[in-house]
Amino acid sequence: MRTRRIPRWLVATLALSLAFIVTPAGTAHAADNPVPIPPNTGLTDSGKGVVSAADSDFVVKVRLAGLWEIPAGNLVAEKGSNPVIKKIGADIAKQHESLDALDRAVAAKLGIMLPNGPNGDQQAWLNEMENAATPEQLDQIFIDRLRAAHGKIFPAIATIRGTTRNDSVRKLAQQTNQFVMTHMTLLESSGIVDYAALPTAPAPAAPGQGPVPIDNQMLLAATEGQSVPGLSNTVILLVLAAALVVGVVTTMRIFRAR
Incomplete structure (x- = not known):
């Protein structure tokens, strides 16, 4: 009985399949793991729900942010020295115009009175920029003041996003949070943020407890959630690899029998 050779295409196909199965899943998908963008599912805009004093204050603060950051961005775009920072200023000013339009629409819907000019602190920052001795100094003041301001409003946004009934x-x-994150990143891309000058976070009142209660059941669930999927994936891969080997052996025997 003459023994037939297994076709090369079959050997190559089986080898590639085996390599794909035994390759760690993390390696295969490492390059395809983008940062998720929050969807708008469930976010309505009907004006329904109680408007708290904190809600009204937040809407006013969003308006105030635009009233000084728009002129500040335009100022550095016109008189700054660094082309990168000039573009950052122009981008932030333009984006704040869009955010301001969203804010004014919400204020009109909810009957919230908005200011038409920056407050005292914001006007002082604008004056500081306008009186900068050099274009380089203007660049630095712009970056320092806006980065500090965005760092202060950031936690306030989280509080409203997590608690408002309206x-x-x-x-x-939600929209303001995405604008602020973008602006913080733009400002930091300048490479001249003085992080040491930024305020530090207050010490936690109860270290380890955090804003979310932690108990033994939660810790156990978290541990199991991390260990079980890894073990299951390993077992599945081994079973698939074994099945493929059995298939190869069976195919070889069939060809030899012929």
Whole structure:
């Protein structure tokens, strides 16, 4: 009985399949793991829900942010020295115009009175920029003042996003958070942020407890959630690899029998 050779295409196909199976899943998908963008599912804008004093204050603060950051961005775009920072200023000013329009729409819907000019501190920052001795100094003041301001409003947005009962304020907080994150990143891309000058976070009142209660059941669930999927994946891969080997052996025997 003459023994037939297994076709090369079959050997190559089986080898590639085996290599794919035994390759760690993390390696295969490492390059395809983008940062998720929050969806708008469930975010309505009907003005329904109680508007708290904190909600109204938040809407006012979003308006105030635009009233000084728009002129500040335009100023550095016109008189700054660094082309990168000039573009950052122009981008932030333009984006704040869009955010300001969203904010004014919510304020009109909820009957919240908005200011038409920056407050005293914001006007002082604008004066500081306008009186900068050199374009380089203007660049630094712009970056320092806006980065500090965005760092202060950031936790305030999280508080409103997590607690408001009003759907329009909730959606505005979501949108504002995405603007602020973008602006912080733009400012930090300048490479001249003085992080040491930024305020530090207050010490936690109860270290280890955090804003979310932690108990033994939660810790156990978290541990199991990390260990079980890894073990299951390993077992599945071994079973698939074994099945493929059995298939190869069976195929070889069939060809030899012929």
